[in-house]
Amino acid sequence: MSRHDAIVIGAGHNGLTNAAYLAKAGLDVVVLEKNDYIGGAAVSRELHPGWIYSNCSYVCSMMRQAIHRDLNLSTHGLLLVPYLGTINFGDGDGRLFAYHNPDAAHLELKRHSPHDADAMHRFQADLTRYSQLIRKTLMRTPPEPTSFRPKDIREFLFLAKQFWSLGEKEIYEYIRFFTLSAADFLEDYFENDLIKAAMASPGIIGTALGVYSPGSAYILLHHVMGDVDGNIGAWGLARGGMGAISTALAGAVKAHGGKIRTNAGVRKVLVESRKAVGVLLENGDELRAGIVVSNLDAKRTFTRIMDKADLPEGIFEKACNFKIRGSSGKVNVALSGLPRFSGVPNNRYINRGGQTFSGSLETMERAYDCWKRGRWSDNPFIESIIPSAWDPTVAPPGCHWMSNFVQYCPSALTNGPWTPEKRERFGQTVIDKIERYSPGFKDLIVHMEVRTPHEIEDEIGLTEGNIFQGELTIDQLFFNRPFPGYGQYRMPVRSFYMCGSSTHPGGGVSSACGANAAREILADLRRPNTVPQDDFHDE
Amino acid sequence: MSDEHTDDAYAGERLKLSPFHSRQSALNIRDAWASWNGYKFAPYYYDPEYEYFCVRNSCGTYDICPMQKYEIKGRDAELMLNRMVTRDVRKIGLNRVGYSVWCTDEGRMIDDGTIFRLAHDRFMLTCGSPCVAWLEQSAFGFDAVTITDISDTLAGLSVQGPASCAVLKRMGFDGIESAKPFDVRRFPFHDDELMISRTGFTGDLGYELWLHPELALQVWDELYAAGEDYGIQPYGETATNMARLEAAFIMPAMEFNEALRTVRFEHDQTPFELNLGWLVDFAKPHFNGRTALWREKQRGPRYTLTKLDIEGNKPAVGSYIYRSKRCVDEIGYVTSAMWSPAVKANIALAMIKTEHLDGDLLAEIYYEKELRHYRRVARCKHIKKPFWMPSRARATPPPDC
Numbered sequence: 001m002s003r004h005d006a007i008v009i010g011a012g013h014n015g016l017t018n019a020a021y022l023a024k025a026g027l028d029v030v031v032l033e034k035n036d037y038i039g040g041a042a043v044s045r046e047l048h049p050g051w052i053y054s055n056c057s058y059v060c061s062m063m064r065q066a067i068h069r070d071l072n073l074s075t076h077g078l079l080l081v082p083y084l085g086t087i088n089f090g091d092g093d094g095r096l097f098a099y100h101n102p103d104a105a106h107l108e109l110k111r112h113s114p115h116d117a118d119a120m121h122r123f124q125a126d127l128t129r130y131s132q133l134i135r136k137t138l139m140r141t142p143p144e145p146t147s148f149r150p151k152d153i154r155e156f157l158f159l160a161k162q163f164w165s166l167g168e169k170e171i172y173e174y175i176r177f178f179t180l181s182a183a184d185f186l187e188d189y190f191e192n193d194l195i196k197a198a199m200a201s202p203g204i205i206g207t208a209l210g211v212y213s214p215g216s217a218y219i220l221l222h223h224v225m226g227d228v229d230g231n232i233g234a235w236g237l238a239r240g241g242m243g244a245i246s247t248a249l250a251g252a253v254k255a256h257g258g259k260i261r262t263n264a265g266v267r268k269v270l271v272e273s274r275k276a277v278g279v280l281l282e283n284g285d286e287l288r289a290g291i292v293v294s295n296l297d298a299k300r301t302f303t304r305i306m307d308k309a310d311l312p313e314g315i316f317e318k319a320c321n322f323k324i325r326g327s328s329g330k331v332n333v334a335l336s337g338l339p340r341f342s343g344v345p346n347n348r349y350i351n352r353g354g355q356t357f358s359g360s361l362e363t364m365e366r367a368y369d370c371w372k373r374g375r376w377s378d379n380p381f382i383e384s385i386i387p388s389a390w391d392p393t394v395a396p397p398g399c400h401w402m403s404n405f406v407q408y409c410p411s412a413l414t415n416g417p418w419t420p421e422k423r424e425r426f427g428q429t430v431i432d433k434i435e436r437y438s439p440g441f442k443d444l445i446v447h448m449e450v451r452t453p454h455e456i457e458d459e460i461g462l463t464e465g466n467i468f469q470g471e472l473t474i475d476q477l478f479f480n481r482p483f484p485g486y487g488q489y490r491m492p493v494r495s496f497y498m499c500g501s502s503t504h505p506g507g508g509v510s511s512a513c514g515a516n517a518a519r520e521i522l523a524d525l526r527r528p529n530t531v532p533q534d535d536f537h538d539e
Numbered sequence: 540m541s542d543e544h545t546d547d548a549y550a551g552e553r554l555k556l557s558p559f560h561s562r563q564s565a566l567n568i569r570d571a572w573a574s575w576n577g578y579k580f581a582p583y584y585y586d587p588e589y590e591y592f593c594v595r596n597s598c599g600t601y602d603i604c605p606m607q608k609y610e611i612k613g614r615d616a617e618l619m620l621n622r623m624v625t626r627d628v629r630k631i632g633l634n635r636v637g638y639s640v641w642c643t644d645e646g647r648m649i650d651d652g653t654i655f656r657l658a659h660d661r662f663m664l665t666c667g668s669p670c671v672a673w674l675e676q677s678a679f680g681f682d683a684v685t686i687t688d689i690s691d692t693l694a695g696l697s698v699q700g701p702a703s704c705a706v707l708k709r710m711g712f713d714g715i716e717s718a719k720p721f722d723v724r725r726f727p728f729h730d731d732e733l734m735i736s737r738t739g740f741t742g743d744l745g746y747e748l749w750l751h752p753e754l755a756l757q758v759w760d761e762l763y764a765a766g767e768d769y770g771i772q773p774y775g776e777t778a779t780n781m782a783r784l785e786a787a788f789i790m791p792a793m794e795f796n797e798a799l800r801t802v803r804f805e806h807d808q809t810p811f812e813l814n815l816g817w818l819v820d821f822a823k824p825h826f827n828g829r830t831a832l833w834r835e836k837q838r839g840p841r842y843t844l845t846k847l848d849i850e851g852n853k854p855a856v857g858s859y860i861y862r863s864k865r866c867v868d869e870i871g872y873v874t875s876a877m878w879s880p881a882v883k884a885n886i887a888l889a890m891i892k893t894e895h896l897d898g899d900l901l902a903e904i905y906y907e908k909e910l911r912h913y914r915r916v917a918r919c920k921h922i923k924k925p926f927w928m929p930s931r932a933r934a935t936p937p938p939d940c
Contacts, residue, residue, distance in 0.1 A: 065852070065883060068883045069883040069884055073883070074881060074882050074883050079595060079596060079881055080880075081592050081595075081596045082588070082589075082592065082880075084586070084589060100585075100586055100589070101569065101586070228880075229588075229878060229880045230852060230878065239596055349585060349589075352770070389770065390596070390597075390770065391596065391597075392596075392597050392598075392701075392702045392705075392768075392769045392770065392939070393939065397705070397709070397768040397769065398768040535851055535852050
C-alpha cells in the first residue's frame with residue numbers, strides 16, 4: 001500500500017492537467033491509467049508501421065492558451081499548427097470551399113448565393129458575440145444557484161455584468177439561442193442548402209442530436225468558440241498527433257514532481273465514513289490518498305468504480321440517467337498517396353485542408369433518423385481531415401493518413417450487438433461514400449482502423465463512446481454539469497472530485513475541466529492557487 | 540534582368556527580379572509585393588502565419604538573393620576583415636561561417652552579417668545593406684585584397700524548418716545531415732557546384748543554398764519536387780520577422796539603426812547595448828572601434844536589449860517600458876513585439892536602461908477593438924534565453940532526416 005496526497009484516475013488530458021496543477025502546488029500526486037499508454041482520447045498511435053493515427057480526437061482549438069503557456073507545454077514539445085481550407089461537399093456536384101483569405105471566401109459564398117455571402121458577416125458577428133461570452137466562463141467555476149455563499153453571489157454578479165453588456169436585444173437572442181436547433185438558427189441567416197449544411201455540421205459532431213433537434217445550436221457554438229492564437233473559430237493540429245498534447249501535459253506533471261502509472265486500472269474507489277480515502281487497483285494493489293479525483297465520465301465514475309452503498313441517495317440513479325449517448329464512429333485510414341476529389345481544383349492549400357461531407361440538412365437529418373432506429377446510415381455525415389498533409393511526422397513521405405469522423409453511429413444496434421463483421425461493414429459504408437467523391441480512393445488504402453462506440457468505450461473508457469463525456473445539452477451544462485447541485489467539481493463523497501469533460505465546461509481538448517477542478521481542490525486544502533486566469537479579458 | 544521592360548517608360552523605376560522570380564510569382568497567390576535592396580520581394584505569398592508555421596512545422600524557402608554578398612580575396616583578406624569586424628576572423632575555420640558585427644570608430648554598429656571562410660585567403664561577407672564604400676575604406680592600406688560585389692551574380696535561397704534536412708537529402712545531397720551548424724559544404728550539381736551552409740535567420744534547423752543564378756530555376760524545381768511531400772512553401776518577410784523575433788535575432792531598422800545612416804547623436808547602438816558583447820574580442824589585434832568599445836565595456840552600456848515575456852496576449856508594439864504602473868518614469872522602449880504562436884507567449888525585444896533591468900518592468904500597451912482604443916499596463920518578465928531554441932537546430936545529425 002502506498003500513500004499520496006492525491007490520486008487522479010485516468011491519464012486523459014484533463015486528468016493530466018489536474019495532476020499538473022496539484023503537483024505544481026506541491027502535492028504528491030499520482031495519475032493512474034488503465035491502458036499501457038497515456039492520453040485517453042488525445043493519443044497518437046502507430047497502428048500501422050510508419051503511420052501515426054490520432055485515432056480518437058483529431059483536431060484542437062479549445063486548448064486553453066493560458067494553460068498551454070502556464071505549463072510551458074511548448075517546452076514540453078507541443079506545437080499547435082492551425083490548418084486552413086475546408087471543402088464542403090454537397091449531395092451532388094456542389095462544392096463549397098472555405099478559403100482562408102476573407103475576400104476569396106466572400107466571392108466563393110457569392111458564387112452560391114449573393115444573399116448568403118452578405119449574411120455571413122452578420123452570422124459571424126453574432127457567433128463571435130456568443131462565443132466571447134461563453135469563453136469567459138470556460139476557466140471559471142460555475143456558481144451554485146442556491147447556495148447564497150459570497151463566492152457564488154460574486155460569480156453570479158460577474159455573469160450578470162457580462163450578460164448586461166450585450167444589450168437588451170442580444171440578451172433575449174442569447175437566451176433564445178440556447179433552445180434553438182442548428183437548422184432553425186441558420187434559417188435566420190441563410191438560404192442556400194449547401195451553405196446551411198456546411199455551417200450546421202459543427203452542430204451535430206459528437207452529439208446524439210440532429211440538425212433539427214433543439215439544443216444543437218449550442219453544440220455548433222461549442223465547436224466554433226475555440227481559437228488558435230486568438231483566431232476564434234480556427235482549428236489546429238498538434239504536431240505529432242493529438243498524443244503530443246498528452247505527452248506535453250505528462251511532461252508538465254513530471255516537471256512538477258507528479259507521477260504517472262500506466263497499466264493501473266482502478267477497480268474501486270475506497271470510501272470510509274463518507275470520505276474517499278484511496279483506490280483499489282485491478283491488480284489488487286491499494287493506494288491511499290487524502291484526495292481522489294476521477295477523470296472518468298460521470299456514469300462510469302458512479303456506476304463502475306464506486307460502490308452504490310457509498311453514495312448518498314439518488315446519486316447512483318442520477319448517474320444511470322446521465323445522458324451520455326454514443327453517436328459517433330471513426331474510420332482512420334492509412335493511404336499510399338494524397339486523395340484527389342472530383343470537382344476540386346488542384347489547389348495545394350484547399351487540397352490539404354479538411355473535407356466535410358455534409359450534403360444537405362436533409363441528408364444529415366436522414367442519417368440521424370437511422371441512429372434513432374439503431375442503425376448506421378448508408379449516407380453518413382463525415383468530417384475528414386488529412387493531418388499528414390500538414391504534419392510531416394505522422395506518415396511516411398508521400399503517404400498520408402485520413403481521419404474520418406462519422407455521424408451517426410449507434411452504440412447499440414437494433415439487430416443485436418456489434419460484431420467485427422458489422423464494424424467492417426460500417427467502415428465500408430464510410431469508404432464507399434468517400435469513393436463516390438474521390439474515385440480511386442479505395443486503391444490508396446494501406447491500412448484501416450474502424451471504431452464504433454463499442455471500441456471507443458472498450459479502449460478508452462468513454463461510456464457509449466460519447467466524445468464529450470456526456471451530452472452538451474442545457475440540462476447538463478454549466479452548474480447542471482454533471483448533475484444539478486454538483487457543478488463545482490466536488491462530488492457527493494468528501495475528498496472526492498471529478499475533473500473530466502463530464503464537468504464544466506464540457507467536451508473538447510480544452511484542459512479547462514482539469515484546471516478548474518484543481519483550483520477548487522486547492523481551495524479546499526487551503527493551498528495557494530496554481531491555476532492561471534484565462535486571458536479572455538483582452539478580447 | 541529588366542529586358543522585358545525595354546519599351547517601358549517606367550523601366551528605370553521598376554524593381555529588379557530575383558532569379559527565382561518566375562517560380563515565386565506563380566506561388567504569390569495574393570499578389571503581395573514589396574521590395575528589398577532594389578529587388579521585388581514578397582512580404583508573404585499566401586498567408587504570413589501559414590508560412591511561419593511551415594518554418595516551425597515543415598519546410599519553407601526564403602529568397603535571399605537581395606541580400607548583399609561580397610567576395611573578399613587575397614593574401615591580406617583575413618587581416619583586412621579582422622581589422623574591420625569585432626570578432627576574431629582568424630578563428631573562423633575553413634568552410635565555416637561566423638556571425639559578426641562591424642562598428643565605426645566610435646563603436647557604433649554599422650551592420651551585422653556572416654563571414655564565410657571559403658579558402659585560406661577567400662571570404663564571403665553577407666549583410667542586409669550595401670556596404671561597398673565601408674569595405675573599400677576598410678581595405679585602405681592593405682595591398683593584397685580585392686573586394687567584389689557578388690550580390691547579383693550569386694543567388695541564395697534559404698531552406699528552413701524541421702524537414703529541411705530531409706528535403707535536401709531527398710534532393711540528392713547525401714551527407715548534408717553531417718553538416719554541423721555554421722558548416723559549409725559543396726555538392727556537384729548539373730556540371731556546376733552548389734554551396735550549402737547550415738545557417739539561417741529563423742532559430743530553427745535550416746540551410747542556405749548558394750548558387751549561380753543560371754541554376755536558380757533548376758534548383759528551385761528540384762527542391763520543390765523533393766519538398767512537395769513535406770509541404771514546402773515560400774515564405775516572405777513577415778514570417779521571417781516572426782521567426783527571427785522568437786529566436787531573438789536583431790533586425791536593422793528595428794533593434795538597431797545603422798550607424799552610417801544615423802542623423803542624431805547616439806540614436807545608433809553599440810554591440811554591448813544589443814547584447815552582442817560576446818562578439819567583441821579584445822584579445823585579437825586592433826580593430827575598428829576598439830578603443831570606444833573598450834570604454835563602453837568598462838562603463839557598461841546605457842541601454843540593454845532585453846527579451847521580455849509580457850502578461851496578457853496583446854503585443855506591446857511600440858510600447859514604452861516603465862518602472863511602475865503609474866507609467867510616469869519611462870526606462871525604455873519596445874523594438875519588436877508579437878504574440879508567439881510556437882512559444883505561446885507575448886514576446887518582445889526592448890531597449891531598457893541597464894540600471895533598471897533588475898527592477899519592475901511594465902509595458903504600456905495600446906490596442907484596438909472595433910475602432911475603439913484600449914490601454915493595458917502589463918507586467919514584463921525578463922527572459923535570459925531566446926524564446927525559441929529547439930534542440931534540433933543544434934543537433935547533428937538533425938532528427939527526422
